[in-house]
Amino acid sequence: xxxxxxxxxxxxxxxxxxxxxxxxxxxxxxxxxxxxxxxxxxxxxxxxxxxxxxxxxxxxxxxxxxxxxxxxxxxxxxxxxxxxxxxxxxxxxxxxxxxxxxxxxxxxxxxxxxxxxxxxxxxxxxxxxxxxxxxxxxxxxxxxxxxxxxxxxxxxxxxxxxxxxxxxxxxxxxxxxxxxxxxxxxxxxxxxxxxxxxxxxxxxxxxxxxxxxxxxxxxxxxxxxxxxxxxxxxxxxxxxxxxxxxxxxxxxxxxxxxxxxxxxxxxxxxxxxxxxxxxxxxxxxxxxxxxxxxxxxxxxxxxxxxxxxxxxxxxxxxxxxxxxxxxxxxxxxxxxxxxxxxxxxxxxxxxxxxxxxxxxxxxxxxxxxxxxxxxxxxxxxxxxxxxxxxxxxxxxxxxxxxxxxx
Amino acid sequence: xxxxxxxxxxxxxxxxxxxxxxxxxxxxxxxxxxxxxxxxxxxxxxxxxxxxxxxxxxxxxxxxxxxxxxxxxxxxxxxxxxxxxxxxxxxxxxxxxxxxxxxxxxxxxxxxxxxxxxxxxxxxxxxxxxxxxxxxxxxxxxxxxxxxxxxxxxxxxxxxxxxxxxxxxxxxxxxxxxxxxxxxxxxxxxxxxxxxxxxxxxxxxxxxxxxxxxxxxxxxxxxxxxxxxxxxxxxxxxxxxxxxxxxxxxxxxxxxxxxxxxxxxxxxxxxxxxxxxxxxxxxxxxxxxxxxxxxxxxxxxxxxxxxxxxxxxxxxxxxxxxxxxxxxxxxxxxxxxxxxxxxxxxxxxxxxxxxxxxxxxxxxxxxxxxxxxxxxxxxxxxxxxxxxxxxxxxxxxxxxxxxxxx
Numbered sequence: 001x002x003x004x005x006x007x008x009x010x011x012x013x014x015x016x017x018x019x020x021x022x023x024x025x026x027x028x029x030x031x032x033x034x035x036x037x038x039x040x041x042x043x044x045x046x047x048x049x050x051x052x053x054x055x056x057x058x059x060x061x062x063x064x065x066x067x068x069x070x071x072x073x074x075x076x077x078x079x080x081x082x083x084x085x086x087x088x089x090x091x092x093x094x095x096x097x098x099x100x101x102x103x104x105x106x107x108x109x110x111x112x113x114x115x116x117x118x119x120x121x122x123x124x125x126x127x128x129x130x131x132x133x134x135x136x137x138x139x140x141x142x143x144x145x146x147x148x149x150x151x152x153x154x155x156x157x158x159x160x161x162x163x164x165x166x167x168x169x170x171x172x173x174x175x176x177x178x179x180x181x182x183x184x185x186x187x188x189x190x191x192x193x194x195x196x197x198x199x200x201x202x203x204x205x206x207x208x209x210x211x212x213x214x215x216x217x218x219x220x221x222x223x224x225x226x227x228x229x230x231x232x233x234x235x236x237x238x239x240x241x242x243x244x245x246x247x248x249x250x251x252x253x254x255x256x257x258x259x260x261x262x263x264x265x266x267x268x269x270x271x272x273x274x275x276x277x278x279x280x281x282x283x284x285x286x287x288x289x290x291x292x293x294x295x296x297x298x299x300x301x302x303x304x305x306x307x308x309x310x311x312x313x314x315x316x317x318x319x320x321x322x323x324x325x326x327x328x329x330x331x332x333x334x335x336x337x338x339x340x341x342x343x344x345x346x347x348x349x350x351x352x353x354x355x356x357x358x359x360x361x362x363x364x365x366x367x368x369x370x371x372x373x374x375x376x377x378x379x380x381x382x383x384x385x386x387x388x389x390x391x392x393x394x395x396x397x398x399x400x401x402x403x404x405x406x
Numbered sequence: 407x408x409x410x411x412x413x414x415x416x417x418x419x420x421x422x423x424x425x426x427x428x429x430x431x432x433x434x435x436x437x438x439x440x441x442x443x444x445x446x447x448x449x450x451x452x453x454x455x456x457x458x459x460x461x462x463x464x465x466x467x468x469x470x471x472x473x474x475x476x477x478x479x480x481x482x483x484x485x486x487x488x489x490x491x492x493x494x495x496x497x498x499x500x501x502x503x504x505x506x507x508x509x510x511x512x513x514x515x516x517x518x519x520x521x522x523x524x525x526x527x528x529x530x531x532x533x534x535x536x537x538x539x540x541x542x543x544x545x546x547x548x549x550x551x552x553x554x555x556x557x558x559x560x561x562x563x564x565x566x567x568x569x570x571x572x573x574x575x576x577x578x579x580x581x582x583x584x585x586x587x588x589x590x591x592x593x594x595x596x597x598x599x600x601x602x603x604x605x606x607x608x609x610x611x612x613x614x615x616x617x618x619x620x621x622x623x624x625x626x627x628x629x630x631x632x633x634x635x636x637x638x639x640x641x642x643x644x645x646x647x648x649x650x651x652x653x654x655x656x657x658x659x660x661x662x663x664x665x666x667x668x669x670x671x672x673x674x675x676x677x678x679x680x681x682x683x684x685x686x687x688x689x690x691x692x693x694x695x696x697x698x699x700x701x702x703x704x705x706x707x708x709x710x711x712x713x714x715x716x717x718x719x720x721x722x723x724x725x726x727x728x729x730x731x732x733x734x735x736x737x738x739x740x741x742x743x744x745x746x747x748x749x750x751x752x753x754x755x756x757x758x759x760x761x762x763x764x765x766x767x768x769x770x771x772x773x774x775x776x777x778x779x780x781x782x783x784x785x786x787x788x789x790x791x792x793x794x795x796x797x798x799x800x801x802x803x804x805x806x807x808x809x810x811x812x
Binding site for chain 2: 016050056057058059065066068094
């Protein structure tokens with residue numbers, strides 16, 4: 001007997017037929033003698049509709065009211081799944097965020113879970129009752145509904161798994177696992193049986209949309225064994241686990257990319273102490289995240305060129321902030337460029353293998369792809385390239401690192 | 407300065423444009439210096455969609471999960487209206503049933519409100535904050551969401567008005583008031599300026615769908631001045647008030663009807679003590695409400711015919727229950743008839759005026775309309791007639807009682 005948390009995303013509960021399908025899948029685990037808790041997202045499309053209504057209603061929204069509106073989607077699914085389970089003879093009840101409760105901080109719209117009261121749920125495991133928890137939501141210190149940000153149901157599931165000390169947290173989605181690269185672009189991409197938390201974290205934050213980044217952090221911190229698998233195909237998915245559990249570590253596990261990047265170059269910035277703070281301070285004040293930064297060597301010793309990236313949605317705002325500060329910064333020109341992508345090579349094996357970055361650079365060079373910015377971490381090398389080279393770069397790198405399916 | 411509760415039904419908040427319209431209407435009251443609380447229904451069609459999902463999901467539903475699912479509609483509207491008000495500069499916040507809370511009994515699906523904690527709302531009136539309460543919902547003793555039955559938002563509004571001791575409870579709907587009869591049938595029907603609680607109660611329970619019956623009872627018990635008016639037309643509606651407030655009482659205030667009636671006749675029932683109990687006991691056990699009852703005089707002294715009415719939706723089930731009990735009841739035949747309507751003449755003036763019933767009977771007789779069953783109360787005379795005569799009967803009675811518009 002194991003204790004399992006199962007999480008179903010929006011496409012898995014998109015309509016009543018699929019909710020019934022989910023119920024049958026849950027019943028199988030219950031019939032096998034497992035203790036089961038389920039976390040559900042809103043029916044596909046519902047959250048978008050709710051967010052659209054909020055945007056239509058007002059220019060700037062009060063995040064507390066936004067949370068009240070958008071959290072209703074998961075409320076509906078949790079009730080419907082409880083009913084579908086009861087209909088096939090499984091004892092089940094829904095739990096809303098405020099009912100357990102799932103205590104969060106007070107940052108409405110992107111709250112963080114602090115604790116989950118699971119006494120009641122655990123007590124009912126003994127009676128074989130399945131707990132259906134509405135994902136994505138919690139209760140803030142102000143006694144109002146909070147939400148965890150888009151994709152937050154993954155985090156709800158991992159947090160619940162940690163709280164009930166589950167043996168496994170199964171994240172059911174519309175893909176059947178984590179791939180070495182995006183299979184829609186790299187047809188030779190392979191499904192991974194296992195991946196480490198660290199790699200999954202890099203993959204998630206580098207644009208692979210399988211799991212919400214925060215849910216992976218949480219899984220890593222609490223050592224929750226997470227499995228990513230399809231709710232439509234009956235096959236094992238990818239296990240996200242501790243590095244110790246993976247005997248044969250690949251040097252590189254995957255090639256990720258993100259289209260959500262935009263580049264800004266400041267031409268001829270005075271090359272003196274304090275100039276970086278003068279540039280990035282106003283951006284931080286405007287809540288604009290800066291990702292990659294590179295300072296070019298200039299031929300003129302008194303000035304330098306500075307390049308950095310921001311989220312594509314923040315580009316116009318970032319340029320505006322920079323222009324506002326022009327008088328202090330004294331640059332010659334600001335050059336925005338939205339037509340860039342970030343490509344990242346990820347693998348824990350990098351720590352013990354030299355030459356991983358060099359192979360990336362030479363592979364891209366052999367295809368005449370110019371690298372605009374480079375950034376590295378212990379288990380990742382990222383480069384910024386022109387968007388038009390994305391497919392070419394992904395496929396070339398996938399082959400170069402020996403990831404292609406046989 | 408007055409304290410006002412405004413309630414907006416589903417058609418009044420059917421989309422974002424209408425919610426903004428509602429916000430402007432609320433702002434006008436706030437700008438006039440009034441203290442305002444608002445109760446909202448779900449957007450038109452949303453509750454039906456949610457109920458349909460529940461029906462598709464399971465055969466017999468757990469009313470607690472049903473409540474969790476269907477209460478989400480009002481949650482969305484309350485948040486959106488708060489946002490729409492904030493957007494035009496009015497301080498506002500949404501309150502869900504569990505947040506105030508609105509304490510109800512534990513009868514999920516048709517709970518009754520016991521108390522509403524309004525301290526917080528009243529405190530915020532001083533800061534000109536508008537409270538938007540999600541209608542139709544409360545918190546049960548089990549800590550779960552309860553709902554009040556279809557049309558329950560009217561009851562939420564009146565209960566809130568009673569709890570905050572509001573000067574008036576304005577119920578905004580898609581009609582501009584209470585009419586002497588259904589204007590879709592009786593073109594000469596007039597809008598009433600005022601009507602008594604007792605009359606409104608009879609009208610509501612006799613099929614006029616302007617207000618939920620329970621909301622009128624509550625208004626009467628707590629002496630809440632209710633106004634029924636249109637959210638689309640800018641004009642006074644109908645005030646539902648105490649009898650003392652109406653100086654010139656009409657003998658008859660209105661002619662109501664209900665199509666939701668079905669007749670069952672048991673032919674040749676043994677005419678002995680206990681037979682009525684033997685018939686109506688099983689129906690009560692099956693939760694079938696019996697409305698009108700008449701026992702005919704039979705030519706045969708040992709048997710009698712018994713006629714009664716049930717809700718149209720219960721007809722098949724009622725016949726089944728009766729057939730099951732056939733061996734004990736010993737009747738000759740059961741004759742169901744769904745093609746009947748109930749027409750009611752209502753007016754507090756009846757108490758002091760004789761001949762009201764007689765005028766009804768003679769008017770119907772003059773049109774050759776056969777009366778099948780009669781029932782009366784202090785301020786109402788109801789008759790059951792064949793459905794095909796409905797329009798003719800309504801118009802003839804409207805004229806006979808001098809209700810026609812000039």
